[in-house]
Amino acid sequence: MDSIWTQTAVFPSFPALEGDLRADAAIVGGGLTGILTAWLLRQAGADVVVLEADRVGGGQTAGTTAKLTAQHGLKYSQLLETLGNEAASQYARANLTAVDHLRQLIRQQDIDCDWRDCTSFLYASDAPGPLHREYDACRALGMDVFLTRNTELSFPCEALGLRRQACFHPLKLLSALSQGLRVCEHTRVLEADGHILRTARGTVTAESILFTCHFPFVNVPGYFFIRQHQERSYVLALEGILPLEHYYLGTGGSAFSLRSSGKYLLLGGGGHRTGEHPEAGRYELLRQTARRYWPDCHVAAAWSAQDCVPMDGVPYIGRLSRRHPNWFVATGFQKWGMSSSMAAAEILSSLVRGVPLSADAAVFDPRRFPVRASARQLASDTAHAVSGLTRRFLEPARVSAEAIPPGHGGIVDLDGKKVGVYRDEAGELFAVSIACPHMGCQLAWNPDEKSWDCPCHGSRFDFLGQLLDGPAQADL
Numbered sequence: 001m002d003s004i005w006t007q008t009a010v011f012p013s014f015p016a017l018e019g020d021l022r023a024d025a026a027i028v029g030g031g032l033t034g035i036l037t038a039w040l041l042r043q044a045g046a047d048v049v050v051l052e053a054d055r056v057g058g059g060q061t062a063g064t065t066a067k068l069t070a071q072h073g074l075k076y077s078q079l080l081e082t083l084g085n086e087a088a089s090q091y092a093r094a095n096l097t098a099v100d101h102l103r104q105l106i107r108q109q110d111i112d113c114d115w116r117d118c119t120s121f122l123y124a125s126d127a128p129g130p131l132h133r134e135y136d137a138c139r140a141l142g143m144d145v146f147l148t149r150n151t152e153l154s155f156p157c158e159a160l161g162l163r164r165q166a167c168f169h170p171l172k173l174l175s176a177l178s179q180g181l182r183v184c185e186h187t188r189v190l191e192a193d194g195h196i197l198r199t200a201r202g203t204v205t206a207e208s209i210l211f212t213c214h215f216p217f218v219n220v221p222g223y224f225f226i227r228q229h230q231e232r233s234y235v236l237a238l239e240g241i242l243p244l245e246h247y248y249l250g251t252g253g254s255a256f257s258l259r260s261s262g263k264y265l266l267l268g269g270g271g272h273r274t275g276e277h278p279e280a281g282r283y284e285l286l287r288q289t290a291r292r293y294w295p296d297c298h299v300a301a302a303w304s305a306q307d308c309v310p311m312d313g314v315p316y317i318g319r320l321s322r323r324h325p326n327w328f329v330a331t332g333f334q335k336w337g338m339s340s341s342m343a344a345a346e347i348l349s350s351l352v353r354g355v356p357l358s359a360d361a362a363v364f365d366p367r368r369f370p371v372r373a374s375a376r377q378l379a380s381d382t383a384h385a386v387s388g389l390t391r392r393f394l395e396p397a398r399v400s401a402e403a404i405p406p407g408h409g410g411i412v413d414l415d416g417k418k419v420g421v422y423r424d425e426a427g428e429l430f431a432v433s434i435a436c437p438h439m440g441c442q443l444a445w446n447p448d449e450k451s452w453d454c455p456c457h458g459s460r461f462d463f464l465g466q467l468l469d470g471p472a473q474a475d476l
């Protein structure tokens, strides 16, 4: 189902690329980061083109809950411990500045995007120790936070608030910013080579190439496939509930995200690593939670989102590698795409223009490799990749096609070859290769979304084998 953002925003449509063209800067990806960066560059007089594989805002921006905040879970206690005071301070300042600068931009341009200033809260229903440590970390970094037991929530909890944050309608903002930009929709970039981007419809030659396409498809240089993984999470839009003035994120393992938008309450949660979700029930978990707290509510929409999770908990924003000084990247935003998009747009547009960067940009340098902060996640991600790859060759198919009930999928043996099979509600079977075209890992069935998902780096495909999410670039 589409998100409430997709259902309520009107977008201009843009033609696909036809033939070859030139620009000062070519941006791969028409989500919030790409469009904000293009907008800032165009304001500075640059000739920019955005290449979008689908429609502007058709990717992860449509699935966000659009909470613009520098409060990123228990981030600051983690960063102080793993990266130290300077990096944690840079991260905090960069995100606080991003919130303020996006607020200024929207006010100055008088953009109607349902903007609302509010307080961002982390809450803990039990075991408040981590919340208190986060409070101490935020105070040590000079952030304007406070602890309270007095919240709007219908259950008892303790909460850590950060004032002067905001929320908005992400696609209304994107729609307004994209007006007047040079955008090519339905134009998937297949290859980057120096200053040239190749698509099936022509080429773009540009002084600067920017990858703002969620997970960069370029494997080398950058090596993002070993420096981040992807996770999925789920959202319900509920009607019939009194709106919340502020927004909330729980700190425990099964905690939820809560935010109001107009007549809807957005209830998010049920997250898991992409490709590791054998049992259905993530949406049902949210429905049960909704029924428990708001028995009379009604589910108006349900959708999911996918996030890139970097090894050390900090996005990669900046120059992609020494080998290609004209390539720039923004990825690894975790669940914090709104402030990260604005921070990335300012960093990337400054780099393209040759303007000195804020000192805080250093924390995002994609060429970093903090060993201590990355070791645990690197070991875990490597183990997942090795497992995903070897499973394809060593693990036998466990079910037969006859055993797959309507509406379900599984990996079956077909004449000695493993294939992925989905049986639709009418009983028709759809078979696809289970080898991910990115790097060959074995795909896994996602029963909640009826998709084939890759546990290695998070590419996804529908039951017909059509590409939903990269870094893969091709259908099955």
Ligand code: FES
Pocket (backbone or CB within 6 Å): 225, 436, 437, 438, 439, 440, 441, 454, 455, 456, 457, 458, 459, 470, 471, 472
């Ligand atoms: Fe990399 Fe599938 S996404 S192997």
